Amino acid sequence: MAHTRGRTTSLLALSAALALVTGCENGSSSAGGGGDKREHDGKPVVVVTTTWEGALAKAAGAENVQVIVPQSVQHAPDYDPKPSDLAAVAGADFVLYAPFEPYAGKIKEAAGSEAELVEVNLDNDADKVDAEVAELGKLFGTEDAAAKWTAAFAGEYAKLSKDLKAQWPGGKSPVVVSQVFTTWAAKLAGANLVGTYGPEAVTPAQLAKLGKEKPALVLDNAHMSTGTVLPGSGAQQVEIVNYPGDDLDLLPVYRNAATALKEAMPAS
Missing domain, CATH: 3.40.50 (Rossmann fold)
Incomplete structure (x- = not known):
């Protein structure tokens, strides 16, 4: 220590x-x-x-x-x-x-x-973000501002999710494996999440189990990346960023994740 x-x-x-x-x-x-x-x-x-x-x-x-x-x-x-x-x-x-x-x-x-x-x-899961923002709004005495942001967020999230679902290869939800802190991105895309890994190092047994699921996409945490998770499997690895920029705007995190997923899905 x-x-x-x-x-x-x-x-x-x-x-x-x-x-x-x-x-x-x-x-x-x-x-x-x-x-x-x-x-x-x-x-x-x-x-x-x-x-x-x-x-x-x-x-x-x-x-x-x-x-x-x-x-x-x-x-x-x-x-x-x-x-x-x-x-x-x-x-x-x-x-x-x-x-x-x-x-x-x-x-x-x-x-x-x-x-x-x-x-x-x-946690960038939409429901958890809504709950956290509402709770902080009460704490700060800014409930109206929090409610206004949440409404705007709901509209943006719904649009991004709809666009991603329209991008599904063959109209079918892609099979996805995700790092435990990026599962929110799989939810945003409406993906079929079949397994998770991390934050600890991935063991050979875990790799074998995840590989058997034959995922089309692997969602990796950009802040805790362990490199290529399923090498040689044909799965497309997508880097997901959790942290907002210096402007403290959370919405670009979702927009950027949606863009990365869109670019990966045509090849999946």
Whole structure:
């Protein structure tokens, strides 16, 4: 567990750095304190660990959203927080994180923040997204904005799903194998999901079992790829991206997945 110990030491150092930063601010002006920031425009200040949580917060109606982990980081749990991250947390009303991001609670503790720590279910399954956005809307007091986004999302999702189903080879739902965190894309396409793999390394026994299903498509998680899953099987492997971009817009995630699936299906 040497890696965990290193992170704890890093967070303690960051906490000390934050104390120096906030000490200077308090000595020069009270206007820069977390209290005033939390009152900004009467809207909640939300700090999120990644763009995925950020997109959900934005969809729920949050406007003051700050992301800790850069979008360029492929695997969020590997990120090491900086002093500026702690400063952001210190002025937040809410800190959103996922349970597989072990540093979120430590960030809040090290920063001494009074923010509410909110665990978010990161799953792009449409029903789960709707539930998460509604829940965050209630938490933020932005239910109307959340409901408006959900309605727009439902329309976009239905259109993408319809277009994908029209692309089915021979009018038949394609047989699909998916990484456990990209099954939402199979659902979007109306595909026949016959098996999953990951997040652990795929064993020879699993490969044999999945291969027997003769899938036309393998949906791979771009953020946790293990390379070609079923080499020599003839299955087309499709890379699915879960995380939104820096604009914190969740809809392009679905559009991009639909485009990738469309391009793969004619050859399937």
